[in-house]
Amino acid sequence: MTSRALSTDVLLGLLPIALLIALWQGLVSFELAPVALLPPPGLVFSRLLQQLVTFSFQQEIIATLFRLFTGFLIAVALGVGVGMVAAASPAINATVRPLVRVLAPLPKVALYPALLLLLGFGHESKIALVAADALFPILLSTYYGASTVEQKLIWSAMAAGTPRREILLKVVLPAAMPSILTGCRIGLVISCIVVFLAEMITSTDGLGHVLITAARTFQAVDMFVPLITISLLGLILNALLQAARSYLLRGFPEA
Incomplete structure (x- = not known):
């Protein structure tokens, strides 16, 4: 480009x-x-700039990013791993497919009360919710990408002497990478939404907690600050992932 x-x-x-x-x-x-509910954008962005240089607000951002990245990386590891294995093994595919069909449409936030009871009110329950929500787009994209790899690529690798156990990593995984990265972009957007929602429901820190605290004290300007912050974080993370996609797929025509 x-x-x-x-x-x-x-x-x-x-x-x-x-x-x-x-x-x-x-x-x-x-x-x-009403200005009390919808303050002027200039006032909101001015307040945002003031908050960004404060240590306390930076700590809130760090807490949110920690939960987001940890849950997202867990989802990537599980989604890519299970998706690749399911595409390569009919037996595993037959086992995983019913679970995906049952669990994928389920609103994962409905599981949050159970996660709170199991994992507590700290980072763990929020990370688990993020991972559960981001998992299925990545898993399905990986499975689709690995299942549609041209058979002639596998035959060529086998003819060149590539061991069968290495074909999955050296042939199928690179060929499925465009689809995997598309699933990762979807999963990243979902992660941003879910971590914010989880912090709004129950948390003592994070951007979602900042919003709820401002709402309880009727501070409209401070309510908009975390909303804009999570939007900007999502924009930056998506741009970084797009840059990584362009780098990893530099040999592909569409990249």
């Missing part, structure tokens, strides 16, 4: 965000929404 095309994509991506902020400002300026 050329620098000119990249700049065009960035501008097109920023346009809807600018329009959203303009709509927000318009609602406030024309008094279509």
Whole structure:
């Protein structure tokens, strides 16, 4: 992708965000929404900049990122591992498929009370919820990518003397990487949503806890600060994952 095309994509991506902020400002300026509930964007972003340089708010961000990354990495490890093995083994596929069909549509937040009883109110229950929610998009994308690898690639590797036990890692995994990374991007978005939700339900720290604390004291400006922060974190993490995707798939035509 050329620098000119990249700049065009960035501008097109920023346009809807600018329009959203303009709509927000318009609602406030024309008094279509009460300022007590919808403060001006300038006031919110000013408060955000003030909070970002404080140690306490940085600690809240670190707590959220720790839960997010830990749960997401667990989901990646399990999703890629199970998906690859299920694609390679009909027996394991027959075992895993019914579980996926039953558990994938289930709202994982419904399991959160049970996770709280089992793992407590600390990091563990929130990490488990993030991992459970992000697991299935990654697992299904991995399984689909590994199942659709062209057979001639496997035959060529076998003809070149590649041991059968190494074909999964040296042939199937690289060929399935575009699909795996797509599942990871979906899983990352889900992780951002779920960790924030879990912190809102029960937590003593994290961005979700900041929002609930502000809501309980009717601090509308402070309510918007964690919302914008988690949105910016998601935007940054998605951009980093896209950069990693472009690097890992630099040999693929679509990358």
